Amino acid sequence: MNKFVKGLAMATALTASVSTFAKAEEPTKGGTLVTVLGTNVRNLNSAVQSGIVTGFPGAQLFASPLRYDDDWTPQPYLAESWEVSEDGLTVTLNLVKNAKFHDGTPLTSEDVAFSVEVIKANHPFKAMFAPVESVSTPDAHTAVLNLSKPHPALMLAMSGQLMSIIPKHIYGDGEISDVKTHARNNENVVGSGPFKLSEFKNGEHVILERFDDFFIDGRPYLDKIVMRIITDPAARAIAYENGELHMGAFESLPRIINRLKKVDGLTVTSDGYGAIGPIDWLAMNTTKGPLADVRVRKAIAYAVDKNFIHKALMQGTASDSTSGIHPDSPFYAAQEGYDLDLEKSAALLDEAGFPVKDGTRMSLTIDFGWPGVKPQVEYVKAALKKVNIDVEVRASADFPTWAKKMGMMDFDMSWDTVFNWGDPVIGVHRTYDSTNIAKGVWSNTQGYSNARVDELMGMAAVETDPAKRKELYGEFQQIIADELPVYHTNTLPYHTVYSDKVGNPPLGIWGTSTPIDMTYIKE
Amino acid sequence: MRILYAAILLLAVLVLNFSMMHLAPGDVADTISQSMGGADQELLDQIRADYGLDQPFLVQLGRYIGNVLQFDLGFSFFYNKPVTELILQRLPATLLLVFVAQILALFIGVILGVISARKPNGIASHFVTILALFGYSAPVFWTGILLLIGFSLKIQIFPVAGMRDVTIEGGFWIHFMDIARHMVLPVITLGSIFLALYSRLSRATMMEVLGSDYVRTAKAKGLSEREVVYKHALKNSLSPVITLAGLQFSAVISGAVLVEAVFSWPGLGTLAFQSIIARDTPTILGILFFSALVVIVGNLLTDLALRLVDPRVRSKG
Numbered sequence: 001m002n003k004f005v006k007g008l009a010m011a012t013a014l015t016a017s018v019s020t021f022a023k024a025e026e027p028t029k030g031g032t033l034v035t036v037l038g039t040n041v042r043n044l045n046s047a048v049q050s051g052i053v054t055g056f057p058g059a060q061l062f063a064s065p066l067r068y069d070d071d072w073t074p075q076p077y078l079a080e081s082w083e084v085s086e087d088g089l090t091v092t093l094n095l096v097k098n099a100k101f102h103d104g105t106p107l108t109s110e111d112v113a114f115s116v117e118v119i120k121a122n123h124p125f126k127a128m129f130a131p132v133e134s135v136s137t138p139d140a141h142t143a144v145l146n147l148s149k150p151h152p153a154l155m156l157a158m159s160g161q162l163m164s165i166i167p168k169h170i171y172g173d174g175e176i177s178d179v180k181t182h183a184r185n186n187e188n189v190v191g192s193g194p195f196k197l198s199e200f201k202n203g204e205h206v207i208l209e210r211f212d213d214f215f216i217d218g219r220p221y222l223d224k225i226v227m228r229i230i231t232d233p234a235a236r237a238i239a240y241e242n243g244e245l246h247m248g249a250f251e252s253l254p255r256i257i258n259r260l261k262k263v264d265g266l267t268v269t270s271d272g273y274g275a276i277g278p279i280d281w282l283a284m285n286t287t288k289g290p291l292a293d294v295r296v297r298k299a300i301a302y303a304v305d306k307n308f309i310h311k312a313l314m315q316g317t318a319s320d321s322t323s324g325i326h327p328d329s330p331f332y333a334a335q336e337g338y339d340l341d342l343e344k345s346a347a348l349l350d351e352a353g354f355p356v357k358d359g360t361r362m363s364l365t366i367d368f369g370w371p372g373v374k375p376q377v378e379y380v381k382a383a384l385k386k387v388n389i390d391v392e393v394r395a396s397a398d399f400p401t402w403a404k405k406m407g408m409m410d411f412d413m414s415w416d417t418v419f420n421w422g423d424p425v426i427g428v429h430r431t432y433d434s435t436n437i438a439k440g441v442w443s444n445t446q447g448y449s450n451a452r453v454d455e456l457m458g459m460a461a462v463e464t465d466p467a468k469r470k471e472l473y474g475e476f477q478q479i480i481a482d483e484l485p486v487y488h489t490n491t492l493p494y495h496t497v498y499s500d501k502v503g504n505p506p507l508g509i510w511g512t513s514t515p516i517d518m519t520y521i522k523e
Numbered sequence: 524m525r526i527l528y529a530a531i532l533l534l535a536v537l538v539l540n541f542s543m544m545h546l547a548p549g550d551v552a553d554t555i556s557q558s559m560g561g562a563d564q565e566l567l568d569q570i571r572a573d574y575g576l577d578q579p580f581l582v583q584l585g586r587y588i589g590n591v592l593q594f595d596l597g598f599s600f601f602y603n604k605p606v607t608e609l610i611l612q613r614l615p616a617t618l619l620l621v622f623v624a625q626i627l628a629l630f631i632g633v634i635l636g637v638i639s640a641r642k643p644n645g646i647a648s649h650f651v652t653i654l655a656l657f658g659y660s661a662p663v664f665w666t667g668i669l670l671l672i673g674f675s676l677k678i679q680i681f682p683v684a685g686m687r688d689v690t691i692e693g694g695f696w697i698h699f700m701d702i703a704r705h706m707v708l709p710v711i712t713l714g715s716i717f718l719a720l721y722s723r724l725s726r727a728t729m730m731e732v733l734g735s736d737y738v739r740t741a742k743a744k745g746l747s748e749r750e751v752v753y754k755h756a757l758k759n760s761l762s763p764v765i766t767l768a769g770l771q772f773s774a775v776i777s778g779a780v781l782v783e784a785v786f787s788w789p790g791l792g793t794l795a796f797q798s799i800i801a802r803d804t805p806t807i808l809g810i811l812f813f814s815a816l817v818v819i820v821g822n823l824l825t826d827l828a829l830r831l832v833d834p835r836v837r838s839k840g
Contacts, residue, residue, distance in 0.1 A: 401548045
């Protein structure tokens with residue numbers, strides 16, 4: 001038995017310790033939690049729709065095989081235990097016997113097999129289940145995932161909002177690839193999670209009610225969750241302050257975060273975003289013009305002062321990010337930064353063959369996809385002026401316009417925000433994989449290609465020993481930080497805000513993309 | 524004849540908007556991929572195929588016009604729902620907000636205008652001038668946020684967002700009061716722009732009318748000041764105000780977008796804004812179709828109202 005399997009076996013033995021992240025205090029039962037979604041949600045079925053807005057209601061409506069504790073250790077959820085074979089090619093899930101869907105139908109291994117098929121055909125993160133060749137169902141409560149190669153990323157892919165088990169008897173009435181437009185993705189949604197859908201009013205709210213037959217006894221604690229849809233961050237801030245909202249996640253405006261931190265009765269924290277792993281970076285097109293030269297990319301990194309970004313633009317709300325993997329991830333290895341050094345920057349540019357001529361070395365463009373990051377972009381322009389690089393800021397009318405430019409690699413530099421989504425295989429590889437160049441937004445839009453990086457990612461994807469994986473990702477992060485296809489600047493400062501009335505808010509690795517069956521309202 | 528013109532206009536609006544939407548780079552598949560945190564080319568192609576976006580432009584346009592002629596506004600790409608259903612679900616909230624704001628602003632605006640016109644250099648007149656200047660120049664999102672800070676945070680009497688409190692239970696009146704409470708701040712915010720326009724305009728026309736010969740005649744024959752102002756002058760000074768009010772109906776969408784955004788009012792403005800951002804062509808075109816209808820109806824109502832107050836219009840008709 002290798003270490004990975006041992007680790008899993010241990011995790012299985014720790015079944016009873018799911019409550020490690022529950023506070024010592026006795027939770028209150030009943031009550032309504034009023035929380036908020038920051039954008040309108042288009043689809044509640046998290047098996048076919050990714051994204052953080054769907055994740056919150058999705059993880060309440062649908063259960064997944066696993067959940068995670070704060071230390072990134074898998075815990076039983078729909079699967080009461082699981083085994084990974086010696087060769088890593090089969091993963092057996094032993095499902096709980098008493099799980100039911102909201103319509104009373106028992107949940108079986110058939111539903112697991114069906115859900116995997118649906119996710120494979122509809123979910124955007126193909127890397128999650130690509131190695132899963134088939135799912136066999138020896139009995140109603142055993143599902144065996146047969147893999148073409150070892151796939152350690154599967155563990156995280158079976159948790160949070162990533163592997164929602166949906167009922168075959170409801171979503172299986174048409175083509176598998178049509179489930180993403182199924183009418184019941186928005187109404188009469190049926191899952192097996194702790195809460196069932198009571199009302200979804202587009203643009204107004206999602207209301208969930210306690211599912212009394214939930215398979216974990218005594219849970220959930222709340223009777224009702226009201227998710228109001230309030231898109232204006234300033235209005236949300238006031239609603240937290242005057243008590244209209246008990247809790248909200250994904251607040252990202254530094255000004256508002258810092259203001260709310262000063263409010264009595266509110267807690268504002270950046271905990272709970274490790275698995276979603278949102279990071280900001282300055283993307284550089286490595287395939288054309290001066291930026292094809294790594295010295296120019298380094299010169300830019302030396303000229304852009306991270307300190308300014310952290311202190312002035314982010315106002316201390318964001319953390320440093322240096323490597324493509326979110327700092328809260330167990331695979332993160334902090335890299336040497338590029339501290340501000342204009343002389344070194346100028347020297348590198350000279351060396352690369354871009355001397356100052358008529359006051360300028362070169363002209364570059366910089367793009368951005370949403371108004372929130374305009375300050376960063378304007379700052380890059382000002383910072384690079386100091387090393388005689390002229391930067392033209394190109395605003396895009398809206399997200400699709402920018403996405404198109406990125407997808408076709410029609411840019412020099414761009415500000416970008418990309419999410420890790422659990423395992424690096426799911427959300428990190430896509431940016432650096434040389435077989436994924438210019439395949440739409442958030443692919444390898446930098447045109448970056450390094451045989452060793454490809455090799456490292458290939459090995460890490462199938463390495464079942466966590467320590468060895470960490471080592472492989474260590475070297476990977478070193479190369480990325482050295483070759484700079486993107487210059488990593490900071491984490492996106494997502495924060496969760498909750499009032500003193502909320503007990504045990506969701507601050508685990510998956511934040512609100514996980515069932516909040518242990519959250520309660522204090523009397 | 525007018526109906527024919529309206530139909531042609533509507534068709535032109537549809538074709539023009541459809542073409543413009545098509546010209547812009549990027550489409551709904553891109554926004555869907557954004558809401559999903561990324562998608563590969565294969566999935567993007569699949570989404571485009573699902574919605575017929577891989578077809579040539581003229582085919583798409585032809586299909587769309589064909590559907591609209593059969594009164595089918597199509598299916599929203601982004602929300603996976605019939606556009607008509609989406610719009611009808613949102614329309615009442617917007618109409619409620621805009622009508623109440625319009626009527627209150629019209630009523631109060633005219634009264635303020637008349638008061639200030641009677642004493643053009645009095646305190647009331649200066650007050651109206653300042654109010655108008657402020658109301659018209661202050662951006663609604665600023666006014667809205669300011670009101671929120673004042674009356675939802677400092678003095679907590681009004682709710683921050685939305686149209687109703689879903690945790691409230693009770694009968695009709697409880698819900699009625701709840702919605703009314705939620706409406707106060709958005710109505711004040713939206714109304715402040717209208718109010719500025721109406722009070723300025725009615726002040727100006729009233730002053731003009733008060734200086735005209737027939738008012739002097741009325742005064743000369745011994746009518747009381749009050750009678751002159753409210754019976755003779757007011758009626759005559761109203762027609763420009765009513766014309767303006769009619770024109771403002773087109774603001775059902777445009778004016779309400781920002782207010783709806785600030786107060787998370789679940790109306791058509793928010794939907795329009797989100798659909799444009801999402802490149803959800805059927806929804807955008809559907810909303811434009813509806814707003815065109817509202818404008819036409821608004822203009823008809825204006826004509827009728829003008830007939831009531833102005834015999835000259837009546838005789839021409």
